[in-house]
Amino acid sequence: MSDASVSPRSFRGGLGKLASWDGIIILLTVVVIVAASLGVPNFGTSRNFTFLILDLMPIVLVALPMTLIIVTGEIDLSVASILGLASSLMGWFWNNGLSIETIIPLVIVIGAVLGAINGFLVNALGLPSLAVTIGTLALYRGLAFVVLGDGAVADFPFDYTGWVTGTIGGGSVPNVLIPIVALAIVFGIVLHATPFGRSLYAIGANDQAAHFAGIRVARTKFWLYVASGAVAALVGILWTLRYSSARADNGSGLELAVVAAVLLGGVSIFGGKGNLPGVLAGVVLLAALQNALRLQDVSGQALNIVTGTLLVLSVLLPNIVSSIRTSRQRRKLRQAATS
Amino acid sequence: MSALLQVRDVSKSFGAVAAVQGVSFALEPGEAHALVGENGAGKSTIVKMLAGVHRPDTGTLLVDGEEVTFTGPADAKAAGIAVIYQEPTLFPDLSVAENIAMGNQPLTRLRQIDRRTMNANATRLFARLGVQIDPTRPARGLSIADQQLVEIAKALSSQARVLIMDEPTAALSGVEVDRLFAVTRALRDEGAAIMFISHRFEEITALCQRVTIMRDGKHVCTEPVSDLSVDDMIRRMVGRDLSALYPKQDATIGETVLRVEGLNRAGVFRDISFEVKAGEIVALAGLVGAGRSEVMQAVFGVDKYDSGTVTFLGKKLKGGNPRASMAAGMGLVPEDRRQQGLVMELSIERNVTLPRSRALAKLGLLFGGSERREAAEWTKQLQTKFGRLSDPVGTLSGGNQQKVVLAKWLATSPKLLIVDEPTRGIDVGTKAEVHRLLSSLAARGLAVVMVSSELPEVLGMADRIVVLREGHIAAQLTREEATEESVMYAAMGQS
Numbered sequence: 001m002s003d004a005s006v007s008p009r010s011f012r013g014g015l016g017k018l019a020s021w022d023g024i025i026i027l028l029t030v031v032v033i034v035a036a037s038l039g040v041p042n043f044g045t046s047r048n049f050t051f052l053i054l055d056l057m058p059i060v061l062v063a064l065p066m067t068l069i070i071v072t073g074e075i076d077l078s079v080a081s082i083l084g085l086a087s088s089l090m091g092w093f094w095n096n097g098l099s100i101e102t103i104i105p106l107v108i109v110i111g112a113v114l115g116a117i118n119g120f121l122v123n124a125l126g127l128p129s130l131a132v133t134i135g136t137l138a139l140y141r142g143l144a145f146v147v148l149g150d151g152a153v154a155d156f157p158f159d160y161t162g163w164v165t166g167t168i169g170g171g172s173v174p175n176v177l178i179p180i181v182a183l184a185i186v187f188g189i190v191l192h193a194t195p196f197g198r199s200l201y202a203i204g205a206n207d208q209a210a211h212f213a214g215i216r217v218a219r220t221k222f223w224l225y226v227a228s229g230a231v232a233a234l235v236g237i238l239w240t241l242r243y244s245s246a247r248a249d250n251g252s253g254l255e256l257a258v259v260a261a262v263l264l265g266g267v268s269i270f271g272g273k274g275n276l277p278g279v280l281a282g283v284v285l286l287a288a289l290q291n292a293l294r295l296q297d298v299s300g301q302a303l304n305i306v307t308g309t310l311l312v313l314s315v316l317l318p319n320i321v322s323s324i325r326t327s328r329q330r331r332k333l334r335q336a337a338t339s
Numbered sequence: 340m341s342a343l344l345q346v347r348d349v350s351k352s353f354g355a356v357a358a359v360q361g362v363s364f365a366l367e368p369g370e371a372h373a374l375v376g377e378n379g380a381g382k383s384t385i386v387k388m389l390a391g392v393h394r395p396d397t398g399t400l401l402v403d404g405e406e407v408t409f410t411g412p413a414d415a416k417a418a419g420i421a422v423i424y425q426e427p428t429l430f431p432d433l434s435v436a437e438n439i440a441m442g443n444q445p446l447t448r449l450r451q452i453d454r455r456t457m458n459a460n461a462t463r464l465f466a467r468l469g470v471q472i473d474p475t476r477p478a479r480g481l482s483i484a485d486q487q488l489v490e491i492a493k494a495l496s497s498q499a500r501v502l503i504m505d506e507p508t509a510a511l512s513g514v515e516v517d518r519l520f521a522v523t524r525a526l527r528d529e530g531a532a533i534m535f536i537s538h539r540f541e542e543i544t545a546l547c548q549r550v551t552i553m554r555d556g557k558h559v560c561t562e563p564v565s566d567l568s569v570d571d572m573i574r575r576m577v578g579r580d581l582s583a584l585y586p587k588q589d590a591t592i593g594e595t596v597l598r599v600e601g602l603n604r605a606g607v608f609r610d611i612s613f614e615v616k617a618g619e620i621v622a623l624a625g626l627v628g629a630g631r632s633e634v635m636q637a638v639f640g641v642d643k644y645d646s647g648t649v650t651f652l653g654k655k656l657k658g659g660n661p662r663a664s665m666a667a668g669m670g671l672v673p674e675d676r677r678q679q680g681l682v683m684e685l686s687i688e689r690n691v692t693l694p695r696s697r698a699l700a701k702l703g704l705l706f707g708g709s710e711r712r713e714a715a716e717w718t719k720q721l722q723t724k725f726g727r728l729s730d731p732v733g734t735l736s737g738g739n740q741q742k743v744v745l746a747k748w749l750a751t752s753p754k755l756l757i758v759d760e761p762t763r764g765i766d767v768g769t770k771a772e773v774h775r776l777l778s779s780l781a782a783r784g785l786a787v788v789m790v791s792s793e794l795p796e797v798l799g800m801a802d803r804i805v806v807l808r809e810g811h812i813a814a815q816l817t818r819e820e821a822t823e824e825s826v827m828y829a830a831m832g833q834s
Contacts, residue, residue, distance in 0.1 A: 198693065201689070215662075273684065
């Protein structure tokens, strides 16, 4: 056994690395899960695990393209409305006799087109993404009500609804974990191991320098909105199948939970910083906390308070951590100078 | 005579980097005091401590002999210290007078802002400075030189007695520099203390009485300017003799690499035609605002042009497509390192390999440290000094940042390298290195276009000089024809 590896110096180095934001979030996620497993009845059950995954499915899937968009310094607030419109269209198409095998790809393509409209307004016309996607947030949700009104469509085939709510081999791992893991891997590779991903960080930190380096800034961002729209539509389909209910108001307000999770995961709202493992931890933390509180019969309003507080903390804490670090460093230097 | 401002044994570290170590000097009333040193010598850190942006780790600052602690820029301002930065930060949509009065507006009895007094104050300050700027116009659209004068007026309005000027002349033309100096001399003679930071020695000898030289964060000496020759100053700054600042090598001039014909962009430049051959260094000279950078940015494709053709290696380039220019073998080291050349938050290796990441990817993926290897190789070739390749490039000194930009473009193995103000704001030592590099690249057959505002650099490096004036070509001079006078006359439209 080597003692060198546990010398105080290397120990401190390890702590230093963990003290980065994603480190803190991952640690916090583990702490919350362990504490909830021990302290909250039914949290640690396999049945609850299934529900936890099903509950975080929409947030985590939408958060994947959202992470890429926020890394470029933009935002897409219309995702929940695209989800709702996708759900409405699915119900409408179903009522009009289209087969589910036609509806699913069709709705995903429509989602991509809705994303492309965002992308066009933001990148071809150069409008601020915050304003554009607040506008399409209202527009797409409005269209969802035009398509389906207040009603609901519920008679989707059990083969599909059963698959979404079912588990792999009847165990405790839900089927939806398959698309979650697959898409997380795809988006992770795109962001962290491709030239495209590299260009996203450059665009977010300094789009002018990115342009000078030959990166097609507007085109790159355009495709992110297309991806965001397509994924939001896919989640709309999964959502509809999970609850066997196509409704125009499905998923409303989801965009806030998604943005909260992404920021909580250490992605800078100003662009240029962040990584996908941190975001995944942010989603799990948020979902586990909400799940645990719900098991304790905490009301929906109180859950919103928790989400909001976490969002504020996620912006506040990194600043506090770094200012504590610099002041400690300064004190050390002063001591060194006076002694 | 008691010093207005004293810096006593001050140190400041950022992480493991000791930026300033035990520096002391004093500013007397009525003196212009130069602060010189290579980039990374710690000048900016000194300025930021005096401005209240950073707090010294150890040591003290004294104003009028009394110890002061600045917890923020407001404290420094209250103590009578004003800083004029290279690029002023005015509020563009407020009027000039409002900018000057910011935070200190005169009020009427009804506690409304008293515009009349505010404008009158601004007019009075401009009269005192001997300049003519309309106080009621918005700050947007003022030249950098005028913006600096507004900053100086603002400093005067807050009763500043210590004026710190951080490379104020870097972006100014000759006439503007003269006007700035006249204003500065007048203030100095009224008893203010001026701290002047510049890389241009002729400006230091023209303006300053004393000079403090720094090297590697340490104080080297403080002496009267008249006691030191320029060579003395350079030697003390770099701690060694400089062989030559402009080591021009002989190169065989080859085939035409770039041919620009009749390039026009409405309101920016017109009828621009010139050629660049392999092995040749062509300088674009002219005053600031003559359109030199704009022409080269249009050639590279980051800007658009209205008409004309750019032929590169025998093929016509479509305008407005930097990616195609890069792929064809063109590189552009832009004028503004911070905004255009580098992504400050990203690491050194990411910056070096940014234009190359597609070429470095295998099956579309960037695994296995290919970026790191490439970055390590090029930073080593250019003798870049840094901690780790994963450090943000913003932590490097200006000279080393410029080397990273050069590395980034040399890694694309270009046939034509456009360098825009390649040595702006970098220290003498690195400057000579950059010149040597450009020279040896040309000797190996690279075609180089250099935009430069520094005449000695233009004359020392170029095989041919294209002089621009107000957006058109005023003269094309060979190395033999070019003198300081002939270039300046062409640039200013006199003969």
